[in-house]
Amino acid sequence: MQKVKFKNRNWDTVAHLHLPDNFDESQKYPAIVCVHPGSSVKEQTAGLYAGKFASKGFIAVAYDASFQGESGGEPRYLEDPATRVEDIRYAVDYLITLNFVDKEHIGLLGICAGGGYAANAAMTEKRIKAVGTVVGTNTGRAFREINFIETLKAVSSQRTAEAKGAEPMITNWTPNSAEEAKQAGIKEKDMLEAIDYYRTPRGEYPTANNKLLFTSMANLIKFDAFHLADVLLKQPLLVIVGDKVGAFGSYRDGFELYNKAASKSKQIHIVKGASHYDLYDKPEATAEALDKLVPFFQENLLQA
Template sequence: MQKVSFKNRTWDVAGNLYFPEKYDKTKKYAAVVCVHPGSSVKEQTAGLYANQLAIGGFIALTFDASFQGESGGEPRFLEDPATRVEDIRCAVDFLTTLEFVDRDRIGALGICAGGGYAANASISEKRIRAIATVVGTNASRAFREANPLEVLNEVGRQRTAEVNGADKLINNWIPNSAQEAREAGLEELDLMEAIDYYRTPRGQHPNSSNQLLFSSMSNLIMFDAFHLAEYFLKQPLLVIVGDKVGAFGSYRDSFDLYNKAASSNKKIYTVKGAGHYDLYDQPKATNEALEQIIPFFKENL
């Protein structure tokens, strides 16, 4: 693995580039952009999948979203869907500059919200020749189901306060501990597993700080990751989901993406007994997913 960086507008996006075990710089390789979930960073689940794709013979690229992790951009902790999609375009730009990457064999893999962003990028970015999602979510759908008009009004009030001198409001993505969640009466399956992944040594990373700029909410609520997929998402598509259904909605969103996509070459695969976060890092679930993903990219890139 090699640390790399590329530009999005004026700032640097920090990435990790993974190489096949018997990498030969004189050869041309297919490459896959691996897109991390919301609140995540490149070293977490996206890095796990990228490493396994490299073992499978691909060049794989992970990166921290703009405004987050080791990447640049201001304001910090902004989750802006349009910029996250542009990050993916810029990652493809970067891959096309590498002599050992075949420009006509670039794919994308996204996990959770990263799956929604990867799908959205693929709708218009036709240099992405094949796309796979793992527990992909249309994050905007989830936020729209939780008092969206009230939140939009709060965002407006907060922006007014900030432009008049108040500090920026930064919230947590999730409670910082299972105990904190229980005290708040929040013990839903996906949320508790998110805490177990992000806030314990299981998946914790110092650059994944659990911080979300509150004004991001207006962008998140209004963004539809699958907009126009029924017309323009025609690339080969593989959708991976677990059958343990939680509140985050990846099961519902994954089937929504599969049904909407205009691709004539699409498949949805359900990992039995797996929940949302099992497909982040649990060997049984991720190995079964990769048994589908690696042949899919070999066939379509």
């Protein structure tokens, strides 16, 4: 693995480039861009999948989204779907500059919100030849189910305050601990598992600091990751979901994407007994996902 940087508009994206075993710079390799969830960074689940792909002969890149982690961009902690989609294009731009990447065989994997961004990017980024999602989520759909009009009013009030000199409001993606969630009366499985992954030694990482610029909510609420998938998403598609369904909605989003995509070659795989966050890092669940993803990418990138 190499730590690399590539330009994204006028700031740097910081990434990890995962290289195959016995890497030979004189050879050409297919490549996969791995897109992390909201609130995440390259060292977490996207990096786990990237490392596994590299062990199977692919070049894989996992990067920090703009405004987050080690990547540049202002304002900090902004989660902007349009920029998240553009990040993917810049990652592809970077890969095609590498002499050892087969430019005609680039794939894309997205996890959770990254899955929605991946599907959306692939609709118009035709350098991407195959798309996989793991518990892919349509973030806009999720946020529109939670008092979204009141949230938009609050965003408008906050923007007015900031225009008059107030400090930007930074909120949390999740409560900082299970105890904090308990005190807030939160009992929902996906949220509690998110805390267990992101806010404990299981998956926490210093640059995944649980910070979200509150005004991001306006762009998140209006975003529909799957809009026009029935017209524009034509690459081979593999959707991975778990059947332990939680409130984040990745199970139904997975089926919506599968049913809607215009792809002639598409499949959906359900990992039995797996929750949303099991598919981030739990060995049994991720192994089953990879048992489907690796041959999918081999067929569509190595043999295409």
